Amino acid sequence: MEPRTLFQKVWDEHVVVQEPDRPAVLYIDLQLIHEVTSPQAFTGLRERGLEVRRPDKTIATMDHSTPTLPKSLWVIDDQAKAQLGQLERNCADFGVELFALGDSRNGIVHVIGPERGFTQPGKTIVCGDSHTSTHGAFGALAFGIGTSEVEHVLATQCLLQRKPKTLEVRVDGQLMPGVTAKDIILALCAQIGTGGGTGHVIEFTGSAIRDLDMEGRMTVCNMSIEAGARAGMIAPDETTFEYLKGRERAPRGADWDAAVERWNGLRTDEGATFDKTVLIDANKLEPMITYGTNPGMGMHVGESMPTTDSFDDPSQRAAFEKAMAYMDLQPGEPLLGQRIDVVFIGSCTNSRIGDLRMAAGVFSGRKVADGVRTLVVPGSHDIKKQAESEGLDQIFKEAGAEWREPGCSMCIAMNGDNLEPGQYAVSTSNRNFEGRQGKGGRTFLASPLTAAAAAITGEVTDPRSLLLS
Amino acid sequence: MAQFTTLTSHAVPLPAENVDTDQIIPARFLKVTDKNGLGDSLFCDWRYLEDGSDNPEFVLNEAASQGAQILIAGNNFGSGSSREHAPWALVGWGFRAIISTGFADIFKSNSLKNGLLPVEVSSDVYKALLEAVQLDRSTKITIDLPTQSVTGLDGLEATFPIDAFSKHCLLEGLDQLAYLLSFDGQITNYEQERT
Ligand code: SF4
Numbered sequence: 001m002e003p004r005t006l007f008q009k010v011w012d013e014h015v016v017v018q019e020p021d022r023p024a025v026l027y028i029d030l031q032l033i034h035e036v037t038s039p040q041a042f043t044g045l046r047e048r049g050l051e052v053r054r055p056d057k058t059i060a061t062m063d064h065s066t067p068t069l070p071k072s073l074w075v076i077d078d079q080a081k082a083q084l085g086q087l088e089r090n091c092a093d094f095g096v097e098l099f100a101l102g103d104s105r106n107g108i109v110h111v112i113g114p115e116r117g118f119t120q121p122g123k124t125i126v127c128g129d130s131h132t133s134t135h136g137a138f139g140a141l142a143f144g145i146g147t148s149e150v151e152h153v154l155a156t157q158c159l160l161q162r163k164p165k166t167l168e169v170r171v172d173g174q175l176m177p178g179v180t181a182k183d184i185i186l187a188l189c190a191q192i193g194t195g196g197g198t199g200h201v202i203e204f205t206g207s208a209i210r211d212l213d214m215e216g217r218m219t220v221c222n223m224s225i226e227a228g229a230r231a232g233m234i235a236p237d238e239t240t241f242e243y244l245k246g247r248e249r250a251p252r253g254a255d256w257d258a259a260v261e262r263w264n265g266l267r268t269d270e271g272a273t274f275d276k277t278v279l280i281d282a283n284k285l286e287p288m289i290t291y292g293t294n295p296g297m298g299m300h301v302g303e304s305m306p307t308t309d310s311f312d313d314p315s316q317r318a319a320f321e322k323a324m325a326y327m328d329l330q331p332g333e334p335l336l337g338q339r340i341d342v343v344f345i346g347s348c349t350n351s352r353i354g355d356l357r358m359a360a361g362v363f364s365g366r367k368v369a370d371g372v373r374t375l376v377v378p379g380s381h382d383i384k385k386q387a388e389s390e391g392l393d394q395i396f397k398e399a400g401a402e403w404r405e406p407g408c409s410m411c412i413a414m415n416g417d418n419l420e421p422g423q424y425a426v427s428t429s430n431r432n433f434e435g436r437q438g439k440g441g442r443t444f445l446a447s448p449l450t451a452a453a454a455a456i457t458g459e460v461t462d463p464r465s466l467l468l469s
Numbered sequence: 470m471a472q473f474t475t476l477t478s479h480a481v482p483l484p485a486e487n488v489d490t491d492q493i494i495p496a497r498f499l500k501v502t503d504k505n506g507l508g509d510s511l512f513c514d515w516r517y518l519e520d521g522s523d524n525p526e527f528v529l530n531e532a533a534s535q536g537a538q539i540l541i542a543g544n545n546f547g548s549g550s551s552r553e554h555a556p557w558a559l560v561g562w563g564f565r566a567i568i569s570t571g572f573a574d575i576f577k578s579n580s581l582k583n584g585l586l587p588v589e590v591s592s593d594v595y596k597a598l599l600e601a602v603q604l605d606r607s608t609k610i611t612i613d614l615p616t617q618s619v620t621g622l623d624g625l626e627a628t629f630p631i632d633a634f635s636k637h638c639l640l641e642g643l644d645q646l647a648y649l650l651s652f653d654g655q656i657t658n659y660e661q662e663r664t
Contacts, residue, residue: 039502151646160648319486439514
């Protein structure tokens, strides 16, 4: 047999029908649902008189517009309430398991899937959410879909898909202290741009990827979409199996052994080729930060922003100038020392226990700078409990940060957690688009270390200066 | 889904690159439970001033833009989130086609399911069309799906790619779910073989 890539193996396994000149009918092993992108899909099912074909392969959560204050302080606007209510009704009517607001298993969709063991190597996983790429960290083929496609999968457990191309992102070497998984993926976005991976599925390979724990791998795959790729994948290995073993919905006993044997075959064969390869030298990476209004506008935290002249292409220059105007920053200047108003530590990119431990390491024994609002929002109730059992919540609170209930929160600013117009934030989330964290708000994307360091100093800071002292 | 065969219309020029879905429709408008009525929120943060009145500087508010069914947009249009609200909002405003040098994957796939045609052209063709439209806002562009061609002034004509299946669905106004449902037997076989 021809040598195949990891992607090709998972793809081949799931093609139900491939007619000439038609997209493949691709079987989906798991669909994740949330309140924002699913209502119209269920309405479509009702209008056509269809059932959910496999409720057992469908799970739902509430995360985007849910409050992150304690229950007694919940404010949920009427529209969000109606949307949450509709999800509850839809799940009840169609027999879909729901981890509702208030449920101890609730959390951000891309956090609870892996955490509960639903996410497994070799599965095809979709969700009406572009950061579904997160689940590729386990060697699953996982990607975001639109609401029409959510309906397709609900009705048929299949999707019509044209086969994407493959892009290998090889990260060799070793990360220096203070440099994290987030910096790898921000560096990739800066290198290939937000459209660089369009039409491709990324496989991340190389020693620096192998050395990451599952949380780091999820951070990397999570932002594949920010480089334009619908999916990012990492071949499963002992680190993957170790993470999954014993999780609520992971296989057990003899099933587990059989699964591991199968999963061990999920790697790119020697001699298999990718359509494109991009190399990143981990040894040379430094803490990254974005300065502009898309995740590709990033640089080492100590660098100066580009000058307008450095863009030859007129439309790229225009985009840069527009971004600088929105951010109210001067081209060619450094970002270090730029004052900030808010720090957000959370989102499906960086809200897991390892992320919180990293941030707590910086906060420990220190105080948040005067005038800086700091929100720490765990990705799920499980993570919140774990963090509290380790005393991390105390570290955050003593430093002067707000310790919140789980949810998407200020990543997307649908629940009342948002930036005010003109405010600057260092955020561990994934998008720095205009207005993403609140109308008129300005976002610098960075790792939990860099975000925590900014909270302490009140300005953009190289976290290594605090780690060493 | 609405059929698409041939469209002739004046166009709205929006040359910004990497226009993301948060600009097309900000997240605070995603709390709806149906697809309709999103046209008013299209490009909301660029389109309206602080007090809610129209921003006269934004191209969509210009008199010459009214009634246009074609948007000419910079590279990598629709990057970011998977929200189908983006094409719903564009269609809600009245657009039926977008001309660009490149589209984000999920946005493109969502558009094709809503009768909104992504027309991908070379950067030369893009520039020529953009200039013509910026020079004279009443310039008409014709997009012909059967021949996969786009025609502007002065005999400017170019072809654009589209996969055979999406083209077929657009021309017939077919919705893809009906096609998928026709494989019910094969899907059942697949499920049985795997368990
Ligand atoms: S945390 Fe942000 S990016 Fe992740 S699912 Fe929620 S809104 Fe989307």
